[in-house]
Amino acid sequence: QVQLVESGGGLVKPGGSLRLACAASGFTFSDYFFSWIRQAPGRGLEWISSISYSGTDIWYADSMQGRFTISRDNSKNSLYLQMNSLRADDTAVYYCARDLRYGSYYFDSWGQGTLVTVSS
Amino acid sequence: EIVLTQSPATLSLSPGERATLSCRASQSVTNYLAWYQQKPGQPPRLLIYDASDRATGIPPRFSGSGSGTDFTLTISSLEPEDFAVYYCQQRSGWPPVSSFGPGTKVDI
Numbered sequence: 001q002v003q004l005v006e007s008g009g010g011l012v013k014p015g016g017s018l019r020l021a022c023a024a025s026g027f028t029f030s031d032y033f034f035s036w037i038r039q040a041p042g043r044g045l046e047w048i049s050s051i052s053y054s055g056t057d058i059w060y061a062d063s064m065q066g067r068f069t070i071s072r073d074n075s076k077n078s079l080y081l082q083m084n085s086l087r088a089d090d091t092a093v094y095y096c097a098r099d100l101r102y103g104s105y106y107f108d109s110w111g112q113g114t115l116v117t118v119s120s
Numbered sequence: 121e122i123v124l125t126q127s128p129a130t131l132s133l134s135p136g137e138r139a140t141l142s143c144r145a146s147q148s149v150t151n152y153l154a155w156y157q158q159k160p161g162q163p164p165r166l167l168i169y170d171a172s173d174r175a176t177g178i179p180p181r182f183s184g185s186g187s188g189t190d191f192t193l194t195i196s197s198l199e200p201e202d203f204a205v206y207y208c209q210q211r212s213g214w215p216p217v218s219s220f221g222p223g224t225k226v227d228i
Contacts, residue, residue, distance in 0.1 A: 045207055045220040047219060050218075059215045103216060104169070106154045106169040106170075108166045108175060110164060112162075
């Protein structure tokens with residue numbers, strides 16, 4: 001069955017960096033676009049970034065551009081999110097999600113999320 | 121940037137009743153709109169995409185309608201497991217961007 005498992009979250013100081021990973025299984029990873037979406041505690045969902053099959057096309061929300069970098073390694077069935085210059089308002093659960101179909105931005109499978117806490 | 125507004129913020133209903141949730145976009149998204157259900161401690165679950173197509177495994181009591189700027193999610197007869205938060209989501213433009221509405225909580 002389709003499984004997405006995020007890792008790499010934790011407590012980080014303001015200004016610090018983290019690299020999140022998402023391990024995929026149960027399907028052909030390279031056949032899908034992927035995205036990162038986050039949810040601050042008690043708040044709604046916020047789209048961060050998406051990446052195409054091979055990683056040649058990448059898109060970011062304007063507010064994330066420059067601090068966050070999405071990437072993927074199809075040989076390892078893995079998706080990544082490098083986060084730099086973290087701020088308190090980056091505190092959230094970060095989800096990786098699979099695209100329903102080419103570039104649809106409809107997310108049909110989600111991981112359970114990994115919590116990132118930015119605090120001194 | 122397209123902003124999605126959802127109403128009402130909270131919908132208090134009983135099992136067996138009909139739920140009607142609204143999502144309005146600040147400009148046209150044609151039919152590039154999805155609906156998700158989220159329960160506490162769980163990731164969202166895709167219910168509807170392209171405004172009216174049910175995702176795999178979603179029961180027929182869930183239906184979506186609308187186009188342009190006004191969309192509706194209808195749950196024809198609420199089951200106990202349907203009490204949750206519902207989000208609408210749009211994709212638009214090129215390069216493509218996406219955003220979610222603030223959510224509607226359906227509770228008892």
